[in-house]
Amino acid sequence: xxxxxxxxxxxxxxxxxxxxxxxxxxxxxxxxxxxxxxxxxxxxxxxxxxxxxxxxxxxxxxxxxxxxxxxxxxxxxxxxxxxxxxxxxxxxxxxxxxxxxxxxxxxxxxxxxxxxxxxxxxxxxxxxxxxxxxxxxxxxxxxxxxxxxxxxx
Numbered sequence: 001x002x003x004x005x006x007x008x009x010x011x012x013x014x015x016x017x018x019x020x021x022x023x024x025x026x027x028x029x030x031x032x033x034x035x036x037x038x039x040x041x042x043x044x045x046x047x048x049x050x051x052x053x054x055x056x057x058x059x060x061x062x063x064x065x066x067x068x069x070x071x072x073x074x075x076x077x078x079x080x081x082x083x084x085x086x087x088x089x090x091x092x093x094x095x096x097x098x099x100x101x102x103x104x105x106x107x108x109x110x111x112x113x114x115x116x117x118x119x120x121x122x123x124x125x126x127x128x129x130x131x132x133x134x135x136x137x138x139x140x141x142x143x144x145x146x147x148x149x150x151x152x153x
Contacts, residue, residue: 008031008047010047076112080106084106096130103127106123117135
């Protein structure tokens with residue numbers, strides 16, 4: 001349920017127009033999610049979403065990737081030690097295992113970090129496929145992922 005809710009939050013934010021947490025609670029209710037503002041607040045934090053000033057001057061929720069130059073791994077540093085369980089290279093990809101319900105949030109912060117050698121991610125409930133850039137060795141991405149997982153805050 002959490003991963004589906006967080007996916008709905010990401011869709012809503014990417015579509016634009018999410019001005020407040022209470023507005024997002026109403027959007028999620030229309031999609032069948034009965035959540036409190038506190039739950040939405042935690043989800044926004046886990047997904048690395050924050051309020052940004054749009055070109056029109058209005059505040060809207062957006063991805064941390066929208067304000068990063070060169071990437072920011074703060075979200076990855078916060079989430080990986082909690083949720084990343086294992087990483088295994090396979091072909092030009094890395095299979096990352098997470099605790100149940102946390103793959104999509106971790107994939108979002110991994111994408112936002114813009115790590116060298118990571119072309120993109122695809123996330124399910126507890127598994128992320130990390131697609132490596134052509135020239136990147138998946139073993140190096142595995143090592144990097146596990147370094148994030150083993151960091152102590």
